[in-house]
Amino acid sequence: MTNFGDYQNEIYAQGLAGRPPDLPMTYTELETQARSALPADIWAYVAGGAGDELTQRVNVAAFGTFGVVPRMLRSSASRDLSIDLFGIAMPTPIFLAPIGVIGLCARDGRGDIATAQAAARTGVPMVASTLTEDPMEVVAAEFGATPGLFQLYMPSNRDLTHNLVRRAEAAGFKGIVVTLDTWLYGWRPRDLTLATFPQLRGHCLANYFSDPVFRSLTPTPPEQDLQTAVMTWISLLGSPPTWDDMIWLRSLTDLPLVLKGICHPDDARRAKDTGMDGIYCSNHGGRQANGGIPAIEHLPDVVVAADGLPVLVDSGIRTGADIVKALALGATAVGIGRPYAYGLALAGVEGIVHVLRCLLAEADLLMALDGYPAIADLSPEAIRRIT
Numbered sequence: 001m002t003n004f005g006d007y008q009n010e011i012y013a014q015g016l017a018g019r020p021p022d023l024p025m026t027y028t029e030l031e032t033q034a035r036s037a038l039p040a041d042i043w044a045y046v047a048g049g050a051g052d053e054l055t056q057r058v059n060v061a062a063f064g065t066f067g068v069v070p071r072m073l074r075s076s077a078s079r080d081l082s083i084d085l086f087g088i089a090m091p092t093p094i095f096l097a098p099i100g101v102i103g104l105c106a107r108d109g110r111g112d113i114a115t116a117q118a119a120a121r122t123g124v125p126m127v128a129s130t131l132t133e134d135p136m137e138v139v140a141a142e143f144g145a146t147p148g149l150f151q152l153y154m155p156s157n158r159d160l161t162h163n164l165v166r167r168a169e170a171a172g173f174k175g176i177v178v179t180l181d182t183w184l185y186g187w188r189p190r191d192l193t194l195a196t197f198p199q200l201r202g203h204c205l206a207n208y209f210s211d212p213v214f215r216s217l218t219p220t221p222p223e224q225d226l227q228t229a230v231m232t233w234i235s236l237l238g239s240p241p242t243w244d245d246m247i248w249l250r251s252l253t254d255l256p257l258v259l260k261g262i263c264h265p266d267d268a269r270r271a272k273d274t275g276m277d278g279i280y281c282s283n284h285g286g287r288q289a290n291g292g293i294p295a296i297e298h299l300p301d302v303v304v305a306a307d308g309l310p311v312l313v314d315s316g317i318r319t320g321a322d323i324v325k326a327l328a329l330g331a332t333a334v335g336i337g338r339p340y341a342y343g344l345a346l347a348g349v350e351g352i353v354h355v356l357r358c359l360l361a362e363a364d365l366l367m368a369l370d371g372y373p374a375i376a377d378l379s380p381e382a383i384r385r386i387t
């Protein structure tokens, strides 16, 4: 069996042949190079967060307040990082979190397709955003044998919501992630400084513009009158989803439903009572509400309240060690966000594959060296608060 940590052997072997890696080996360097590679407005949109970006910073810093307890003589020569999610066997415990403008992070503007291709290459599932440059059917066609999930932003129009769900089912998505924390946009000073927002220029709205229900709502087709189509899109925002909407959504589909943005145990319990299949603990990477509590701090209580439901988590995952810590704190699967956007910006599909392989290699080697051969071994005793 190949361990993910073997990626380092490949890199050293290339080095012996005089070919050190072109792509960065640290997150800091990845971020620095991505900043130069991306247009200023896209960089602001991806790298920026809400307010003074406190939440975004503490999301990352919080991982430094935990340490992994080393155990010895525990037969960790080979590791098993596979998980089961909604009855689907997955080779790794990570997934590609939904990123609305990922399309624009690729030089050719086809970043959604590149991400789907990276998912096919690595077995790491993509959660495809509602906000894509290419319609969900085109994205899903690139998944290969890797399952994909669709992330739903619920428009205020129920017929449109219903049709997006129907399309996700027909396109072969294996589950739907409903994002609850973005029914309007947070105060984002970097975007405000440039006064740019990609969707207002008609970007990332392909799922709407290709949808017959949306097209029936806009007076002229988007190809003829982009601004009017964008205004129609704006008119569908701004109404906060309710628990009744979740009950209605549940009645629409048999696909696994996951609620994204759940950080309070009471909300997790209610999600379970409403018939949801999973909880996704996230503060949107600090892009929406700048409340200042790291997502990982919420995770343990949410896991207890979820009472056996799978719990996904993201916000601030930058290293393989962060993945191991999130798993030890009870996550079922761990979402990678900005790091893969930066990999894409630097080197397309190869860049995403590199970022994912680095994260998995580091996680795998940490589990090997600290004596945790399988994810099931990463119980709460494997982790300790250090500050």
Ligand SMILES: Cc1cc2nc3c(=O)[nH]c(=O)nc-3n(C[C@H](O)[C@H](O)[C@H](O)COP(=O)(O)O)c2cc1C
Pocket (backbone or CB within 6 Å): 045, 046, 047, 059, 097, 098, 099, 100, 101, 129, 130, 131, 151, 179, 260, 282, 283, 284, 285, 286, 287, 314, 315, 316, 317, 336, 337, 338, 339
């Ligand atoms: C540029 C950008 C766009 C995003 N778009 C979406 C989106 O369309 N839907 C969604 O549910 N989350 C979206 N997110 C949030 C991510 O899914 C994830 O929660 C976040 O990136 C995690 O934080 P991190 O990247 O700092 O680790 C976006 C994040 C970024 C950085």
